[in-house]
Amino acid sequence: MTARAVEPVLGPRQDSALPARIARSAAATTGAGLRTEDFPDWLEGRRWAHRFQVDRIPFAELDGWFFEQGTGNLVHRSGRFFSVEGLHVTTGDGSPGAWHQPVIKQPEVGILGILVKEFDGVLHFLMQAKMEPGNPNLLQLSPTVQATRSNYTKVHKGADVKYIEYFVSPGRGRVLADVLQSEHGSWFLHKSNRNMIVEAVGDVPLYDDFCWLTLGQIAELLHRDNVVNMDSRTVLACAPFPDDTAGALHSDTELLSWFTAERSRHDVRAERVPLAGLPGWRRGEKAIEHEDGRYFDVVAVNVQAGSREVAGWTQPLFEPVGLGVTAFLTRTIGGVLHLLAHARVEGGFLDTVELGPTVQYTPGNYAHLVGTDRPPFLDLVLGADPARIRYEAVHSEEGGRFLNAESRYLVVEADADQAPLDPPPGYRWVTPAQLTALVRHGHYVNVQGRSLLACLNAMRTYT
Amino acid sequence: MTARAVEPVLGPRQDSALPARIARSAAATTGAGLRTEDFPDWLEGRRWAHRFQVDRIPFAELDGWFFEQGTGNLVHRSGRFFSVEGLHVTTGDGSPGAWHQPVIKQPEVGILGILVKEFDGVLHFLMQAKMEPGNPNLLQLSPTVQATRSNYTKVHKGADVKYIEYFVSPGRGRVLADVLQSEHGSWFLHKSNRNMIVEAVGDVPLYDDFCWLTLGQIAELLHRDNVVNMDSRTVLACAPFPDDTAGALHSDTELLSWFTAERSRHDVRAERVPLAGLPGWRRGEKAIEHEDGRYFDVVAVNVQAGSREVAGWTQPLFEPVGLGVTAFLTRTIGGVLHLLAHARVEGGFLDTVELGPTVQYTPGNYAHLVGTDRPPFLDLVLGADPARIRYEAVHSEEGGRFLNAESRYLVVEADADQAPLDPPPGYRWVTPAQLTALVRHGHYVNVQGRSLLACLNAMRTYT
Numbered sequence: 001m002t003a004r005a006v007e008p009v010l011g012p013r014q015d016s017a018l019p020a021r022i023a024r025s026a027a028a029t030t031g032a033g034l035r036t037e038d039f040p041d042w043l044e045g046r047r048w049a050h051r052f053q054v055d056r057i058p059f060a061e062l063d064g065w066f067f068e069q070g071t072g073n074l075v076h077r078s079g080r081f082f083s084v085e086g087l088h089v090t091t092g093d094g095s096p097g098a099w100h101q102p103v104i105k106q107p108e109v110g111i112l113g114i115l116v117k118e119f120d121g122v123l124h125f126l127m128q129a130k131m132e133p134g135n136p137n138l139l140q141l142s143p144t145v146q147a148t149r150s151n152y153t154k155v156h157k158g159a160d161v162k163y164i165e166y167f168v169s170p171g172r173g174r175v176l177a178d179v180l181q182s183e184h185g186s187w188f189l190h191k192s193n194r195n196m197i198v199e200a201v202g203d204v205p206l207y208d209d210f211c212w213l214t215l216g217q218i219a220e221l222l223h224r225d226n227v228v229n230m231d232s233r234t235v236l237a238c239a240p241f242p243d244d245t246a247g248a249l250h251s252d253t254e255l256l257s258w259f260t261a262e263r264s265r266h267d268v269r270a271e272r273v274p275l276a277g278l279p280g281w282r283r284g285e286k287a288i289e290h291e292d293g294r295y296f297d298v299v300a301v302n303v304q305a306g307s308r309e310v311a312g313w314t315q316p317l318f319e320p321v322g323l324g325v326t327a328f329l330t331r332t333i334g335g336v337l338h339l340l341a342h343a344r345v346e347g348g349f350l351d352t353v354e355l356g357p358t359v360q361y362t363p364g365n366y367a368h369l370v371g372t373d374r375p376p377f378l379d380l381v382l383g384a385d386p387a388r389i390r391y392e393a394v395h396s397e398e399g400g401r402f403l404n405a406e407s408r409y410l411v412v413e414a415d416a417d418q419a420p421l422d423p424p425p426g427y428r429w430v431t432p433a434q435l436t437a438l439v440r441h442g443h444y445v446n447v448q449g450r451s452l453l454a455c456l457n458a459m460r461t462y463t
Numbered sequence: 464m465t466a467r468a469v470e471p472v473l474g475p476r477q478d479s480a481l482p483a484r485i486a487r488s489a490a491a492t493t494g495a496g497l498r499t500e501d502f503p504d505w506l507e508g509r510r511w512a513h514r515f516q517v518d519r520i521p522f523a524e525l526d527g528w529f530f531e532q533g534t535g536n537l538v539h540r541s542g543r544f545f546s547v548e549g550l551h552v553t554t555g556d557g558s559p560g561a562w563h564q565p566v567i568k569q570p571e572v573g574i575l576g577i578l579v580k581e582f583d584g585v586l587h588f589l590m591q592a593k594m595e596p597g598n599p600n601l602l603q604l605s606p607t608v609q610a611t612r613s614n615y616t617k618v619h620k621g622a623d624v625k626y627i628e629y630f631v632s633p634g635r636g637r638v639l640a641d642v643l644q645s646e647h648g649s650w651f652l653h654k655s656n657r658n659m660i661v662e663a664v665g666d667v668p669l670y671d672d673f674c675w676l677t678l679g680q681i682a683e684l685l686h687r688d689n690v691v692n693m694d695s696r697t698v699l700a701c702a703p704f705p706d707d708t709a710g711a712l713h714s715d716t717e718l719l720s721w722f723t724a725e726r727s728r729h730d731v732r733a734e735r736v737p738l739a740g741l742p743g744w745r746r747g748e749k750a751i752e753h754e755d756g757r758y759f760d761v762v763a764v765n766v767q768a769g770s771r772e773v774a775g776w777t778q779p780l781f782e783p784v785g786l787g788v789t790a791f792l793t794r795t796i797g798g799v800l801h802l803l804a805h806a807r808v809e810g811g812f813l814d815t816v817e818l819g820p821t822v823q824y825t826p827g828n829y830a831h832l833v834g835t836d837r838p839p840f841l842d843l844v845l846g847a848d849p850a851r852i853r854y855e856a857v858h859s860e861e862g863g864r865f866l867n868a869e870s871r872y873l874v875v876e877a878d879a880d881q882a883p884l885d886p887p888p889g890y891r892w893v894t895p896a897q898l899t900a901l902v903r904h905g906h907y908v909n910v911q912g913r914s915l916l917a918c919l920n921a922m923r924t925y926t
Contacts (some may be wrong), residue, residue, distance in 0.1 A: 007796075007797060008563065008712065008796060008797055008884060009797060010709060010711055010712060010796065010798075010799060011710050011711070011712075011714055012710050013710055013711050013714055013715045013896075013897065014715060014716065015714060015716065033619040047649060060515035086521075107730070107732070108730075109726075140768055142731065149554075175716060175717065175720040176716065177716070178719060178720035178723045178724075178725055179719065179723055180717070180723055180727065194723055194727050234807035246473060247474050248471035248473055248474070248476050249471060249474075250474075251471060251474055251476055251477065251478060252476045252477060253638060253639065253640070253641070254638065255476065256641060256642065257638040257641035260641045260642055260643055260657055261641070263572075263641065263643055263843065264572045264657050267570070267571075269570070305655075333470070333471060333473065334470060334471055334472060335473075336473060350813060351643075351813060362509035367640075368774050421471060431477075434476065441717065441719075441904050
């Protein structure tokens with residue numbers, strides 16, 4: 001008797017039930033776990049349980065980090081983690097210019113993963129209270145897993161990464177989203193992380209520092225300053241939110257064609273150069289700074305842990321100069337909310353441009369510019385009538401690499417005079433649903449754009 | 464009286480009628496223009512009208528090209544066109560190895576565009592008989608426009624590129640597809656071209672060397688050797704063919720997740736190095752060759768034109784050693800055709816891996832390997848029962864850069880023993896419809912995979 005192959009049954013290519021399940025979680029303002037009103041106390045409790053202290057130190061006090069002979073690059077003796085090097089960027093047609101800057105080189109792809117599970121028929125997201133030395137308030141809400149490859153492959157004998165098995169072992173969960181997304185192209189060279197949402201199969205243990213929240217609860221926290229960290233925001237942006245809108249100003253093909261044209265017209269060349277002697281930058285004992293005091297400093301910190309379980313460490317961080325402003329201008333066109341996206345050149349992008357918010361600047365860097373030299377739409381956002389501000393919160397960028405990198409994240413309603421349907425070159429009206437479709441793939445929407453997409457989803461009313 | 468803004472009417476995000484229009488053209492085996500049976504004579508006529516001659520020359524006879532002092536890179540005195548440099552590739556987890564090779568560096572994004580137009584209610588594609596010095600038969604059928612940026616911006620005072628206005632000026636046509644796609648990652652460093660299909664608005668003049676063909680006619684030509692060139696094949700693969708299949712073995716999210724994991728697990732680093740002294744390669748008077756006679760040679764040719772209108776020129780070309788084999792294994796799973804895709808590492812890819820055919824090798828390069836060192840599935844394809852071969856034709860790669868770069872393109876039906884549903888790491892069953900969806904975006908499917916996708920579309924029966 002020979003075994004007979006059983007013909008497999010094919011499944012549908014799309015999970016048509018998922019967007020409605022996402023919407024149900026977004027509509028749930030109370031969950032099966034922590035109550036939103038108890039969240040601040042819970043987070044404060046986690047803060048006291050760990051009691052970290054972060055202090056600035058001179059570069060000479062870094063342990064294991066040193067300026068490499070010859071290049072002057074700031075590297076770790078293990079050759080791992082990341083390095084700070086120099087970058088020379090030249091841009092051709094479309095956005096003429098050239099500059100030098102320090103840049104973080106971290107070739108490893110990490111995992112930013114949120115584990116989800118239904119309780120009482122509603123999807124809950126497993127979030128973690130996590131300390132990062134660059135966060136202004138140290139502890140913020142991060143994804144279930146936020147791990148570099150060195151972390152989770154235990155190259156460095158660190159503590160186990162909790163829940164990592166759901167993201168690296170097939171069969172432990174069902175993948176709802178999984179995509180390589182870029183991080184800050186102005187500070188990282190070609191950095192991307194794997195953004196994952198995985199639905200757990202079976203029971204999930206709940207460890208200290210973790211809590212289950214609905215999307216509705218997270219939406220409320222996204223309206224508070226410095227609570228939901230960048231890694232959470234970018235993963236949340238990858239959730240397949242439902243599209244209940246009727247069409248768009250531009251079809252998807254027109255949008256992709258415009259994006260392809262933007263990518264083609266920019267000729268961006270980014271070349272790694274030694275950090276030593278980088279034109280326009282000077283290295284002191286405690287910081288590498290731009291000669292005009294603009295952009296960011298490279299600094300060093302010492303992290304001390306209050307409890308004995310966790311060791312302390314030292315590391316470099318990038319510290320931006322001043323509070324950023326990151327904003328989408330919106331208009332309701334034909335009854336559908338549209339956002340004004342900007343095809344931005346950032347020197348560290350893998351491929352020339354990605355779509356970002358309408359405005360993404362640190363105003364202080366442009367204070368010396370007047371008239372048409374001012375970045376488009378910046379003054380419109382800075383001077384926006386409060387009645388036109390639909391969303392505002394201060395969020396910080398990845399606290400493992402950036403120190404006090406805070407921005408005001410805004411959604412500002414514009415009118416036809418301020419933001420015409422036919423905007424300047426490099427700008428295009430898109431719907432949130434179109435951005436959500438693009439975010440299924442990497443290198444279309446930058447990390448600030450994804451952050452604001454998470455905030456936009458948090459603004460919507462779900463039923 | 465103030466002007467009142469007219470609220471625009473939104474369109475649908477998808478053009479739901481387009482796939483059926485593509486299918487109608489694919490079902491049309493006769494067109495409004497050239498008859499398929501007259502095509503060989505027409506092509507022969509164009510060949511005689513131009514009478515090009517291509518001869519191999521020593522590097523010393525190249526005009527304008529020289530080996531740069533120091534690096535030994537082969538460059539043009541204008542600093543434009545392309546250069547031949549060295550590449551050092553190391554791969555980490557997933558596919559251990561390291562090698563050196565010459566590589567073509569051509570940072571400009573060109574346009575490969577096909578203009579389409581309805582005649583008698585059927586879409587016709589405007590194809591061009593175009594000479595390229597590396598084609599074994601010189602003249603092949605190319606897209607309407609096949610132009611580097613230097614070409615079409617007239618930096619080099621060449622003749623005007625016919626029909627270019629449809630691809631660079633808004634309003635001359637309606638874009639049906641527009642995406643940046645990679646080219647040969649084994650020979651080019653980070654090369655991509657814009658693949659466009661544009662439907663003309665209004666009358667289109669028909670110039671010498673051009674003809675209107677339906678997709679059904681082109682499908683017949685795709686079954687002949689060396690007629691439809693690579694540039695045409697990759698653009699044709701971007702056409703939104705209809706999906707009339709029921710589901711797939713893996714959902715789109717599962718497929719994207721697997722692809723993301725493949726991209727994450729490979730750690731490919733490609734570093735530009737001088738061509739001079741490239742380990743394993745030696746430069747002679749007429750060729751740069753690998754010391755074992757494998758892979759490819761870098762050679763030089765002189766192109767002479769028979770007619771006075773076109774000037775001659777000299778240029779380097781890459782000449783692969785031996786005939787390649789490029790094949791998809793297929794299985795009908797749950798009633799739906801599936802292809803076994805391979806996540807391939809190629810040193811010149813912008814991002815680690817792209818999906819290629821099951822088999823993509825030049826067998827001669829592996830003739831010295833036995834047993835498990837042999838590339839997976841290669842011997843299965845080489846020894847395939849002719850009754851299992853569903854498609855076979857010899858096609859050549861881009862004749863502007865590659866000399867006699869011919870491959871047997873095959874579609875071979877496999878059974879469960881030869882190709883299990885759960886294939887080795889790096890391989891995955893996908894449907895043609897899933898590949899078509901991925902090809903809307905860049906850097907998912909490599910140029911050989913796209914070529915075979917065009918052939919697969921040409922095999923189907925449309926009604």
